[in-house]
Amino acid sequence: MRIPFNKPYLTGKEIEYIEDSLRRGDIGGDGYYTEKVTSLLESRFSLDKVLMTTSCTHALEMAADLIELKEGDEVILPSFTFPSTANSVINRGAKPVFAEIKKTTFNIDPSDIEKKITDKTRAVIPVHYAGVGCEMEQIHYLAEKYNLYIIEDAAQGVNAIYKDSYLGGIGDFACYSFHCSKNYVSGEGGALVINNCSNEIKDRAEIIRDKGTNRPHFLRGEVDKYTWVDKGSSYLPSDLLMAVLYAQLEEMDKIKHMREKIFRRYYDSLKQFLPGSFLDSISYIPEDRDSNYHIFYLKFNNREIRDFVMNRLQNKGITVSFHYIPLHSSPMGQKLGYRAEDLEVTLEVAATILRLPLYPDLSDEQLTYIIENIVDVFKEL
Ligand SMILES: Cc1ncc(COP(=O)(O)O)c(C=O)c1O
Secondary structure (H helix, E strand, O other): EEOOOOOOOOOOHHHHHHHHHHHOOOOOOOOHHHHHHHHHHHHHHHEEEEEEEEEEEHHHHHHHHHOOOOOOEEEEEEOOOOOHHHHHHHOOOOOEEOOOEEOOOOOOOOOHHHHHHHOOOEEEEEEEEHHHHOOHHHHHHHOOOOOOEEEEEEEOOOEEEEEEEOOOOOOOOEEEEEEEEOOOOOOOOOEEEOOOOOOHHHHHHHHHEOOOOOOOHOOOOOOOOEEEEOOEEOOOOHHHHHHHHHHHOOOHHHHHHHHEEEEHHHHHHHHHHOOOOOEEEEEOOOOOOOOOOOEEEEEEEEEHHHHHHHHHHHHHHHHHHHOOOOOOHHHHHOOOOHHHOOOHHHHHHHEEEEOOOOOOOHHHHHHHHHHHHHHHHHHOO
8 A cells, every 4th residue: 555645635626716716817916715715814713914925935034024124133933843934034134043842742942932032032933833832822921021023933833723812813923834735725825914913014014915016005996006115025826826725724624623533543543652662752732722633743762763663664655754854953054053962852853753644535444554554563663
């Protein structure tokens, strides 16, 4: 049996909505489906303002522009993340300051954030790893105490909850991803969320997103000709992509529950091996949080065991994976002056984690095959 690592789920409405979008003849940015997706996200997650973007990477860059990040500024973020989180900082000439993650959730550790705050710190970017929220209450406390912006990297956090709030609705800004590897997909795509900010910031966000022009104001009839008014770029997704995304988001809870079922089966079958001589932990969701079940992982006691299990499963046709190369120990991190040993927990997690296939189309038969093979390998350890 060959089992891929990921497979985007299709609800069956995608093609109908793409055709509808084509017929409407409005396939550029901010068309019919962009509006539908925007209001769905705003109302479902109680968000103040959502602007759909071409990617989460671009949403992060917009947030950096909106807080006017510049040379000499520092931003605290985890090293256990995707390069886009840090690129948004260095592309503006500012310095990414990497903080340690917690051993339980692999999310940024608030106690290490506080140790790394200086008078140059402007913002913190908590990354909600695997669709499980960061310690947002403590991060909020620090942000208020030291006057910092919070930019949530909620690339993996769509439709997950921390206490009473959806992820993305907690920080000053938040960034979602709808890349084809995520729970809800448009191929490439993202969104910038702006919470509790002034109308001036929201206006500016629209301008930055639309090539530095006041075209959004023109389209609303607020000015009779649009022109170049600020710096900006082109971060508007085609309405064709938003047609795909609308089909996905209409069924967001169904998709979440299908993922949850698979997650629970992994969890219930594998928790018997904890605490173990070879298995350190498996995916963990604190009680005050609701995950969107983006990732299921196993964490082993050392890299040799992880690699052994990984090779055995790959040989059985089961595609498994690991991530991230910690940013501080990557070639770019070294250029920035970091040393691998600076963040021990991050390094250890990256060397011992293994991710299992998790997507709605994973059949019962495939799931049984994966679990049986894992149990077989474990018997050899
Ligand atoms: C934590 C995190 N941030 C940002 C991104 C970038 O998202 P996008 O591909 O939509 O630009 C990813 C993508 O995997 C991610 O995992």
